[in-house]
Amino acid sequence: MVTEKFRRQLRQEAEKWWQEGWIDASLYQRLSERYQLDEIETSANNRFVTILLSLGGVLLGLGVITFVAANWQEWSREFRVFxxxxxxVGVNAAGFYLWRRPASSRGLQRLGHGLLLAGALILGANMALMSQMFHQSGVVYELYFIWGLGVTAMAYSLRLVSLGVLAWILLFISYWVWWFSGSFTQGATWIGMMINEMALVASLVFIPLAYWCRSRIIFCLGGIIFAVxxxxxxxxxxxxxxxxxxxLVAIAFTLPAALLWAYNLDAWRFSRSSGSRVASPVPVAADPFQAIARSLAICFFGILFYIFAFHWFWNDSLYRSASDRWNWQSWHYLDVILFIALTVLGWLRLSYQLRSLRIFQERSVNTGAIAVFIILTAVIFSWHTSIQPLPIIAPFLLNLMLFLLAIALIRDGLALGTRRTFWGGMSLLVLSIISRILEYDTDLLLKAFVFVLCGVSVIAAGLYFERNLKPSRTALPTNSSPESMP
Structure with missing residues (x-):
């Protein structure tokens, strides 16, 4: 999947190659035509205009909804339905007609895109007002859930990323409204049961949609809603x-990262031959979204380690009242069992890499390191819950893993020349140090010294990184190995 970042880097490098005589004008022209290098700035401008028109479509939809609400009581019910x-129908039909215009009419296409987005908002307003007119009572999270499914159907039929993002927002809102309303402690309707299995529902909805739309954004959002x-x-x-x-506690805090790290479409077709391809010297094409899934796994562990590195999280008295309200039904295990099976299949495929694992890897954050994190995290949480509380050992080990993860990210960022990895590790390291200083009762002079030291270290590390920045090895498209990650 060719990204705009790659196209910009390729244009810069191709211009240098041409100026230095490595390639001639004809080869540069073929590269420009193949990757549309002359249209990079135009694409950026078109994307900005699309965002503005989408925002205008949203405001238009809200304005129409407000106008209807202002005159609602004065109209008859038949006129309201009509x-x-x-x-x-009119807004969506007009939007679809304009959106399907030829590529030369890009302005009309963007206008149609905005109208389709406004039509998705009108769908929710129609559902709410129709239920009110015909006295169909219900809770708010059911409205958002059905609305989100309707927008999802529109996103699948039109292959629009913006509608997929809107569907994600609506389903996520429905989940949190359901959660904070305490509906999981009450009798469940079929919608409540589906929302309770939102991790499975969202995975079945957004992961195929990401491939259908070829959207990294939708895949990233789908991974986030699954983990949360x-x-x-x-x-x-x-x-x-x-x-x-x-x-069960250990599974909750380890399985999302384990499944995201092992994610690969080829993993679900596990066989002996697929494992042999991993060790083959001939590179094979990796899943286009595997790097995003592995980045989400690292983010999950970073957030988990940081939160539970605070010692007061391990105070059992904080959770006694919550334990009494727990009501676990047998059908709650369905998604857990399914995700465990998928994780096992994924890690069986990765096991072929672990057999040939070298002591020194190109990346510090690799499959072996993630496997160690998963095992230690599972042991800590299960031991604390089932065998013996670990109010001192557990936060110490989690702080240690947080520190090692931050150092590994910094090392990978320096070795591979990736700013995002380097600054992610630096942020995690500085945040953990400052949090420990603020958490424990320390002298103000020591806190001031630590703050100054962290500031100086960040400045020095940033200057050193930028001065010794190496070109990213993944600047040009290559067949990624299974160990690849962002």
Missing amino acids: LLMGLF CFVFGIRPLSLWNNPNAGW
Whole structure:
């Protein structure tokens, strides 16, 4: 998948090659035509205009909704139904017609895109107003959930990334409204059961949509909603004092990262031959979204280690009241079992890499390091919950893993010349040091010294990194190995 960043880097390098005589004008022209290097700035301007028109479409939809609400009581019910249906069909039909215009009419295409986005908003308003007119009572999270599914169907049919993002927002809102309303402690409707399994539902909705639209944004959002909803769906802190649920707590805090790191479409077709391809000297094409999944796995561990590095998180008295409210049903295990099976298949494929694992790797954050993090994290949480509390050892080990993860990211950023990895590790390291200084009762002079030291270290490290920055080895498209990650 060719990104705009790659095209910009290729244009810069191709111009240098041409000026230095490595390539001639005809080869440069073929590269320009193949990767559309002359249209980079035009694409950026078009994207900005699209954003403005999308924003205008959203405001237009909100304005229409507000106008209808202002005159709602004065119209008859038949006229209301006709108005709502006509507005929805008219806006979407006009948007679809303009959006399907030839490529030369890009302005009309963007206008149609904005109208389709406004039509998705009108869909939610129609649902709410129709239920009100016909006295169909319900809760808010059900409205957002069905609205999100409707927008998802529109995104699949039109292959629009903006509609996929809007569907993600609506489904995420429905989940949090459902969560904070405490509906998981009450009798569940079919919508409530689906929202409770949001990690599975979102994975089935957004991961195929990401491939259908070829969108990194949708895949990243799908990975985020999977990880968040999986952890909150199990509610591990409510099981903190349940000695029989230590394995479930360990799964909640390790399985999202394990599954994201092992993610690869070829992994679900696991066979002996697929494993042999991993060790083959001939490179094979990796999944286009594997790097994003592995970045999300690293982010998950970074956030997890940072949160539970605070010692007061391991105070059992904080979770006694929550433990009494826990109500675990048998059907809650369905998504857990499915995700465990997928994770096992993925790591069976990665096991062929672990067999030939070298002591010194090109990357410090590799499959072996992630496997160690997963095992240690699972042991810590299960031991603390099921066997014996670890109020001192657990935060110490998590601080140690947080420190090692930050150092590994800094090392990878320096070795491979990737700014995002380097500054991610630096931010994690400085944040952990400052948090420990503020958490424990230390002298103000020591805190001032640590702040100054962190500031000087960040400036010095940044200057050193920028001065010794190496060109990224992944600047040109290559067949990525399974160990590849951003």
